[in-house]
Amino acid sequence: MPEESTASRWRTTPLTAWHEAAGARMGEFGGFWMPILYEGILEEHRRVRAAVGMFDVSHMAEFLVEGDGADALVDRLVTNWPSRLEDGQALYTPMCRQDGGTQDDLLVYRRGANRYLLVTNAGNRDEDRGWIESVAAQRPDRPAVRDVSDEVALIAVQGPSAVAAVESLAHGPVADIGYYHFREGVSVADVPALVSRTGYTGEDGFELYVAATDAPALWAALARHGVKPVGLGARDTLRLEARLPLYGHELARDVSPLEAALGSFVKWEKPGGFIGREALAAQRAAGPARRLVGLEAVGGIPRAGYAVTRAGAAGEGVVTSGTHSPTLEVPIAMALVPRAWGVKVGDAVSVAVRGRPVPAKVVKLPFYRRPS
Amino acid sequence: MASGKVPEGRWYTAEHEWIAGDGTVGITDHAQDALGDVVFLDLPEVGRHVERGTVFGVVESVKSVSDLFSPVTGTVAAVNDQLKDRPELVNQDPYGEGWLVRLDTEDPIASGPVLLDAAGYRALPD
Numbered sequence: 001m002p003e004e005s006t007a008s009r010w011r012t013t014p015l016t017a018w019h020e021a022a023g024a025r026m027g028e029f030g031g032f033w034m035p036i037l038y039e040g041i042l043e044e045h046r047r048v049r050a051a052v053g054m055f056d057v058s059h060m061a062e063f064l065v066e067g068d069g070a071d072a073l074v075d076r077l078v079t080n081w082p083s084r085l086e087d088g089q090a091l092y093t094p095m096c097r098q099d100g101g102t103q104d105d106l107l108v109y110r111r112g113a114n115r116y117l118l119v120t121n122a123g124n125r126d127e128d129r130g131w132i133e134s135v136a137a138q139r140p141d142r143p144a145v146r147d148v149s150d151e152v153a154l155i156a157v158q159g160p161s162a163v164a165a166v167e168s169l170a171h172g173p174v175a176d177i178g179y180y181h182f183r184e185g186v187s188v189a190d191v192p193a194l195v196s197r198t199g200y201t202g203e204d205g206f207e208l209y210v211a212a213t214d215a216p217a218l219w220a221a222l223a224r225h226g227v228k229p230v231g232l233g234a235r236d237t238l239r240l241e242a243r244l245p246l247y248g249h250e251l252a253r254d255v256s257p258l259e260a261a262l263g264s265f266v267k268w269e270k271p272g273g274f275i276g277r278e279a280l281a282a283q284r285a286a287g288p289a290r291r292l293v294g295l296e297a298v299g300g301i302p303r304a305g306y307a308v309t310r311a312g313a314a315g316e317g318v319v320t321s322g323t324h325s326p327t328l329e330v331p332i333a334m335a336l337v338p339r340a341w342g343v344k345v346g347d348a349v350s351v352a353v354r355g356r357p358v359p360a361k362v363v364k365l366p367f368y369r370r371p372s
Numbered sequence: 373m374a375s376g377k378v379p380e381g382r383w384y385t386a387e388h389e390w391i392a393g394d395g396t397v398g399i400t401d402h403a404q405d406a407l408g409d410v411v412f413l414d415l416p417e418v419g420r421h422v423e424r425g426t427v428f429g430v431v432e433s434v435k436s437v438s439d440l441f442s443p444v445t446g447t448v449a450a451v452n453d454q455l456k457d458r459p460e461l462v463n464q465d466p467y468g469e470g471w472l473v474r475l476d477t478e479d480p481i482a483s484g485p486v487l488l489d490a491a492g493y494r495a496l497p498d
Contacts (some may be wrong), residue, residue, distance in 0.1 A: 037408060040409050041408055041409055043409075233434060233435055236435075237434060301412055301432050301437075324432070324434055331412070354430065
């Protein structure tokens with residue numbers, strides 16, 4: 001059995017003490033000491049699909065980008081097109097380096113003209129800050145970049161009952177906030193929050209950005225309201241069923257958004273281009289070397305790093321994420337495979353599970369889509 | 373300390389398997405708790421030879437994969453086929469319905485260099 005390391009080496013969130021007191025199984029993620037599960041991954045997963053759960057995702061990094069030139073800076077930084085957003089709207093986007101590799105994937109919130117909030121992955125925080133600051137320094141108007149990660153806590157409330165749960169604690173409406181829209185200064189359980197209709201589970205719900213000092217009060221109010229906590233274990237199975245990429249798995253410095261099948265978040269027509277455009281355009285013209293596919297396996301669980309082969313075809317693919325799907329109750333995985341294989345839905349491949357070939361077939365992504 | 377239930381009348385390995393006097397093998401309460409929800413087992417077929425201290429199968433939870441080590445040398449006499457459809461039995465009843473295999477062995481099933489009694493297992497450092 002794996003032994004757990006001590007908490008002292010890792011960063012904590014404003015809710016770490018709560019998780020430990022609640023008896024959560026803790027583990028390291030992105031440099032933080034985080035709750036992996038409270039009762040069990042399957043139970044927590046199913047609760048989010050059926051009703052509602054809350055996640056402490058305060059490990060996420062937040063940057064404010066503000067001032068003259070901020071519109072142009074964020075447009076330059078990311079492949080999607082943030083300056084085209086309305087105020088109060090958000091988008092998902094990869095952020096590339098010149099070579100087309102992915103520096104990170106993030107949410108960009110447009111709070112107003114030249115006022116943005118960027119939310120990136122905890123494990124990339126320091127590198128992202130350096131990168132964003134270095135790009136900002138090249139702009140003539142030098143918009144301000146401020147890392148507010150330590151001041152901001154993030155609680156996600158997700159599931160078919162999530163909107164009702166948050167609405168019942170909010171002063172004023174929140175159900176009218178559209179998908180990938182947000183509202184600032186909403187009082188939720190008497191805590192001022194940025195309420196965002198976003199998430200990482202494939203379910204409806206909100207992400208609530210609050211001051212770090214307010215997080216325990218909001219978390220406690222949600223708990224009193226019957227919303228149960230969900231750990232990062234179920235967050236991973238939920239996002240995988242919904243085919244949402246996880247940085248370091250489906251996306252990495254050596255994986256481009258085109259390979260990760262995120263081409264719809266790359267805006268070629270954006271005036272002035274963006275960092276990595278030339279490399280990505282060349283990749284698009286030649287066809288990316290690899291392609292992200294969904295797999296369903298029989299008789300073994302494909303895990304990240306396992307090799308994928310196809311009978312009669314050259315080259316090898318690799319599993320980027322794999323698990324037992326709590327909803328479908330079969331082993332599922334995402335894998336990067338050679339584009340030259342030309343695989344389509346229904347095609348057979350093989351995954352080397354601890355040296356044993358396990359048959360798998362290519363399936364449509366996402367694995368799970370919520371009933372509309 | 374190995375936490376969880378550790379019934380008397382069984383013998384234990386440092387890798388958190390148990391074996392009963394009739395050769396029935398499973399994983400301990402501590403092991404199932406540490407693994408979390410068991411979702412898949414890769415167990416040997418009846419008739420296969422297994423060596424003491426070597427891997428005879430794999431247990432997978434949602435998040436992790438763990439090897440199963442044989443407490444004795446012998447032959448697989450029975451496999452718990454119920455686990456194919458209900459792997460959660462390993463969590464719910466690790467010493468009962470969640471048993472894994474039964475081994476025919478000529479090794480002594482008793483405390484010794486490999487097998488610990490309940491008190492010895494409880495005293496293991498985590």
